[in-house]
Amino acid sequence: MSSSTSLRPLLHDNYDAIADALAGPGFIILDDAFNAGLTLGLIDVLAERADQLTRAGVGRAGDYQLNDSVRGDAIQWLEPGAAAVTEFLSAMDKLRGALNERLFLGLADYEAHFASYTPGAFYKKHRDAFLGQPGRKVSSVFYLNPDWDLAAGGELVLYDEAGEQELVRIAPECGRLVLFLSEDFPHEVLPARNARQSIAGWFRIKP
Ligand code: OGA
Ligand code: MN
Numbered sequence: 644m645s646s647s648t649s650l651r652p653l654l655h656d657n658y659d660a661i662a663d664a665l666a667g668p669g670f671i672i673l674d675d676a677f678n679a680g681l682t683l684g685l686i687d688v689l690a691e692r693a694d695q696l697t698r699a700g701v702g703r704a705g706d707y708q709l710n711d712s713v714r715g716d717a718i719q720w721l722e723p724g725a726a727a728v729t730e731f732l733s734a735m736d737k738l739r740g741a742l743n744e745r746l747f748l749g750l751a752d753y754e755a756h757f758a759s760y761t762p763g764a765f766y767k768k769h770r771d772a773f774l775g776q777p778g779r780k781v782s783s784v785f786y787l788n789p790d791w792d793l794a795a796g797g798e799l800v801l802y803d804e805a806g807e808q809e810l811v812r813i814a815p816e817c818g819r820l821v822l823f824l825s826e827d828f829p830h831e832v833l834p835a836r837n838a839r840q841s842i843a844g845w846f847r848i849k850p
Contacts, residue, residue, distance in 0.1 A: 653673060653674075653675050653676055653677075654673065654676045654677060654734060654738060654820065655734075655737070657673065658738070658741035658742075658745065659745070661673070661738070661741075661742070661822060662741070662742060662745035662746050664822075665742070665746060665781065665822065665823075665824060666746060669823060669824040669827050669828065670801060670810075670811070670821065670822060670823035670824070670828060671821070671822050671823075672811075672813055672819060672820075672821050673819065673820045673821075673822070674816070674818060674819050675818045675819075676785065676818060676819070676820035677731070677734065677785075677818065677820075679818070681727055681730055681731065681734075682787065682817065682818050684725075684726065684727030684730070685727045685728070685731060685785075685787055685842065686787045686789065686817075686840075687727070688725045688727050688728055689757050689759070689787060689840055692719055692757070693759070695719055696717035696718055696719045696757060696759055697717055697718065697719070698716075698717050698718075699714055699716050699717060699718045699756075699758070701713050701714060701769075712767070713766070713767050713769070714764075714765070714766040714767065714769075714832075715760060715761070715763070715764030715765055715766070716758045716759060716760045716764055716766060716832075717758070717759050717761075718756040718757060718758050718759075718843075719756055719757045720754070720755070720756045721754075721755045721756060721757065721842065721844075731755075731785075731842070732753070732755070735753045735755070735783065735844060735846075736753060739752075739753055739846055742781065742846070748780055748781070748846070748848070749848050749849075750780060750781065750846040750847065750848060751847060751848055751849045752846070752847055753844055753845070753846050753847070754844060754845055754847065755783070755842050755843065755844025755845070756842070756843060756844070757840070757841075757842055758840065758841050758842070758843050759838065759839070759840050760797070760832065760835065760838065760839040760840070761838055762834075762835060762836055762837055762838060763834050763835075764834060764835075764839075765831070765832055765833060765834040766831060766832035767831055768800075768802065768806060768829050768830065768831040769829065769830070769831065770825070770826070770828075770829050770830075771825040771830075771845060772825035772826045772845075773826065774826045775826075777847075777848055777849070777850035778825075778845075778847055778848070778850065779825040779826075779845040779846070779847050780824070780825055780826070780845075780846055780847060780848055781822060781823070781824060781825060781845070781846040782821075782822070782823050782824075782825045782828075782843070782844070782845055783820060783821065783822050783842075783843070783844040783845070783846070784799060784815075784820070784821045784841050784842070784843050784844075785819070785820045785821075785841060785842045785844075786815040786816055786817055786818070786819045786820075786840070786841050787817060787840040787841055787842065788815050788816065788817050788837075788839060788840055788841075789817045790817070791814060791815060791816045791817060791837075792836075792837060793814055794836075795835050795836040795837045796833050796834055796835040796836055797814070797815050797832065797833060797834070797835025797836075797837070797839040798812040798813055798814055798815070798832075798833050799812070799813040799815065799821060799830060799831075799832055799833075800812050800813075800830060800831050800832075800833060801813070801823060801828045801829075801830045802828065802829045802830060802831075803828075804827055804828070804829075806829035810828070815835075815839050815840075815841060825845060
């Protein structure tokens with residue numbers, strides 16, 4: 644392998660492995676998913692926008708509500724603009740195409756937001772999508788926490804389809820990308836001692 648090949652972002656080199664994982668276990672954890680420059684660029688953008696994030700709600704349209712007992716994060720939806728954000732969205736769009744080619748998922752778009760959890764904030768066990776309904780098919784979380792203290796909590800916990808058995812606990816370590824089938828895995832964010840930052844996103848099919 645040439646040195647230029649090994650410098651390529653890991654995500655681009657692993658479309659086959661990602662597709663296999665989504666078709667098999669249904670989830671995958673990728674460390675150093677992007678080059679360090681992009682990850683640091685996203686951290687900078689989020690830091691600049693810290694005071695623009697707004698408290699996230701639960702539910703859509705008609706039954707949208709703020710609910711501290713369910714989720715405590717503040718969010719900002721991503722739009723192309725800042726170079727790092729544009730590059731991230733473009734990389735995720737390439738992944739969307741690669742997954743469609745390999746799995747015939749018919750993913751039509753990708754929506755994502757920055758998310759910031761203050762110490763103690765959590766997101767109770769939930770599903771990102773319900774079986775057979777149009778919308779979110781593949782969930783993604785990309786973590787932006789340099790030097791994350793593994794003793795600080797804040798793990799993402801994936802459960803089996805029934806929501807009873809814990810499958811995996813994932814620390815929100817910087818550069819880590821988690822992908823999972825939105826309909827298949829109830830999941831939760833445990834409270835952390837430290838502030839916890841990420842980009843949560845969803846590949847969707849057209850209704
Ligand atoms: C979400 C979510 C997981 C995480 O935003 O829907 O489940 O680890 N996030 O931040
Ligand atoms: Mn979720």
